[in-house]
Amino acid sequence: MTTVPAPAALALDAATLERLVAAAVAAPSIHNTQPWRFQYDPDTATLAVHSDHVRNPRHTDPVGRALYLSVGAAVFNLRVAARHLGRAARVRLLPEPADPTLLAAVRLTALPPRARGRHQALYDALWRRHTSRLPFADHRVPPQLLGELADAAHIGGTVLYTPDRQETVRLLHLTRRAEQRNTRDDDRSAESRRAISGPAGSPYGIPGSALGPQDSAGRLPMRDFSALRSPGLLPAAPFETTPTVAVLATAHDTRADWLRAGQALEHVLLLATAAGVRTSLFHQALEWPDLRWALRDPARDQHLHVQMLIRFGYGTTRPATPRRTPADVLADLPD
Template sequence: MSATPHVDDQLVRELIGDAVAAPSMHNAQPWRFVYHRSTRVVELFADRLRAMPTADPQGRALHIGCGAALLNLRVSAWHAGLRPVATVHSAADTAEPLATVRLERAAPHEIDYDLAGLHGAVSTRHTSRYPYAETPLPGPLRQRLADQARSEGAMLSFPSGWHLELVLDVIEDAESESGFTGDPDEQKWVRTGADASDTTRDGIPEYSLGARKREGRAPVRDFARGHAETDRGSAAFERMPQLAVVSTREDRPLDWVAAGQAMERVLLLATREGVASSFATQALERQELRWLLRDPVAGAGPVQMIMRLGYGPMGAHTPRRSVQDVLDTAP
């Protein structure tokens, strides 16, 4: 880690390379960046051509994905010895950035080492659609994960008892309904077959689909549904999975970006601590179900993301578009 790095084009490419390692809905990677050399400002834009008109008509998941990329950019900048001064905007159209990040020099004592320390997990965090052990996460680790979300202006809770049963029931109903009606967004972004899986730079390749669920209640989406038969085998998943719910106080685009940053910060710490993760977004894609998922006892606000956490295989690397495909440089 350098205290006073020279911010040249190569360093900016490295920062963006870390940013785009973030997760996004169906790995669509709905972002693009512009770096202004004269002001050392990175602009983050939503790529609406990679939106999900059926599953995400409001662009909520798109904002969450961009928020995750923004968090990775901040982590990478702190690790490089820079102070990333980030501002999130209420972008009304695609011509306006969702966020800007000014890259300032930082002395060693000014570094946010909590964020910088997550850098190693940026490249190793992968979605794992495999069975996890029934071993519960330790209470102190759960508290640390919740603290990460709180640092980004969101709340992280771990449903249990009747609330966990309710969340699982709602997700299962949404999954069943989705399987009956079909999801054109899902069909578009799943890559089956060796040629498609090996050459794609986005979407969900066949090798990352994981095993079919033979039994258990873990909310693992079967992305191969509706595609040609895939040789994945089947497995028994957790009987009672460990879920983590990200909530915000309000439900605006600014809150969605905050939820994305909180989600990614939680996932990076979980990865660093050897905890695997996947997402359970089926119910979140239906506006009328999101209200049912919240915990009325805790008084939490709108649910933005549900994650499955546990000890198990860490998942395979999924493809990313190259930095040159998502980054433009201006004087």
């Protein structure tokens, strides 16, 4: 029996490594906390992806599930950028049980020439993708595109489905209940307010230019980062009358599943961006165990664990949220 040797590691120069990490940190994260750090091993051409719990909102995300989704999204960006730069990214999730902060190890090897260029659209979208908290047009996302997004999620070991209108209304109602709880909870509302970055240009948080209005009709429960508690004090605007909301779910609910869900989520978001579709995320109900359980569709497999609600649509955009530089999150940069 002939054994096939493992692909040789491909050492990275400083410019390539910085480009890879810059792509990784362009991923979305809860409250734009960017809860990751990277360490490069030049002997094995491996990027270790660690969690950074320091800034993670411990009241909003007490078990760290959203942190894992965020890191998973960063890992997917690494994969896309690596392929664009002529590398194959071989990912191991949770490679060291003794080190709970090490969430993934990404080994870079040579990429066959025939495989290059296939992810160009995703790579281009990576730099343009960001959450839109603005109203979308009353123009439905094509079913064919929704099918392609579901296929991408399936490839990542997850399920993405678009519920019917009645179920969408129910999911948004649960999200609204969660948003009301969040604004009434002192600890969570304080975390939300801290997420709004100040005028000094912090690399964390949500700048005022990226915030959006509330839905004047009350259909879409957009997160109120100011936690003002009174809708009358918030700017309002008409949103789409028939929102397109999809559910991302997994068959299990382990730490590895959260990382896979984060990768699948980013794949879906980049495909949507490449197709000219804006996205925003409804995470509020996932922050309360009873409401997260209630998000399950009674007409579907009750063993599915909901990981995210994704809103799709067409509309304008605002400036992206800030990011830390590669130097801020990367150790052992080669000479």
